[in-house]
Amino acid sequence: MHQLPIFLNLSGRAAVLVGEGEAADAKARLIERAGGRIVRAWEPGATIAFVALADEDAARAAAEALRAKGLLVNVVDRPALCDFTTPAIVDRAPVTIAIGTGGASAGLAKAVRQRIEALLPARLGDLAAALFKARDAMKARWPDPASRRRAIDAALAPGAPLDPLAPDAAGQVEDWLAAPETAARPARLETIRLTSADPDDLTLRAARLLGQADHIFHAPGVPPAILARARADAVRHPADAPPPAPPPGLVLWVTL
Known part of the structure; x- marks a missing residue:
């Protein structure tokens, strides 16, 4: 991972925007969508800044001045001058998916975003809101965090009552909570034998299991890049x- 992805709460907060034109307008729309307040120069409380200047020397000088004030700075089309980059965004509020390339290719990030946009139903955000509303009820039904996590994972699995890709999943949360308890999921041990140290060589099955496992037992020498998946x-x-x-739950044995 070349950059740390974070989601920043800008609601009501100042974000500095330096520059004019199409690139600056695009950053202004981004700030406004996030609920931020655009200012044209540093002021107390501002934490991030965007610089959209065509002249590289002017852009560098503006970025250095803002950085000296303690701000994190994004300089449009100049990744080497950036403290952070802005991703391509799939917006299903409150679900937000960000696709970044570390400034390597905005076009690639956009292409990936378009693929994901086509997969996700418009009401995905409603499912997130319904699950948030049901948090107390879920805690009451499954007081143990591990049991609660396994129940939610099972409900969100493909074809399950709350499958995120199902268009009506948001309307199923109450019925899911009211349904009779199913048998507890027994311990399930799966083995992943790696063919290389490159996570890109993981099979689809191995990648899926890594994303679902509750416990991962791994042999010495299994690369951190694999475990990071x-x-x-x-x-x-x-x-x-x-x-x-x-x-209990899904347990993996990962070995070379």
Whole structure:
């Protein structure tokens, strides 16, 4: 990962915008969509800035002056001068998907965004809002965080009641919560044998399992880049062999 992706709350906050023209207008629309307040020069409370100047020397000078004030700066079309870059965005508020290339190719980011746009239903944001509204009910039904996570994962699986790609998933949350409890999912141990240290060589099955696993037992020498493909909250266990008594949920044994 070449950059740290974050989502910044700009609501009501100042964002500096230096420049005029189409590029500046595009950044202005981005700031306004995020609820930010555009200012044309530094003021107390501003934390980020956008510079859209055609002259490179002027752009560099503006960026350095703003950076000296403690701001993170984006300079349009000059990745080397940027503290951060702006991604291509799929907006299904409150669901937001950002596709970045570290400034390498805005066209590629746009092409990927268009593919994702075609996949996701317009009401995906409604599903997120419904799940947020149901948080207390989910905690009451599954007090244990691990059990709750497994229940939600199962409900969001392809073809399941809350499949995110189903157009009516948002309307199914209450019925899902009211449905009788299904049998607890037993421990399931799967093995992934790597063919290389390159995460791009992972099979579709291996990538899917890494994204779903609750626990990952991995042999010495399994590259961090492979383990980085797993969900962030999956528990990692360095080990010399698969577990004789796997913990509940989906458990992976990853070996070279």
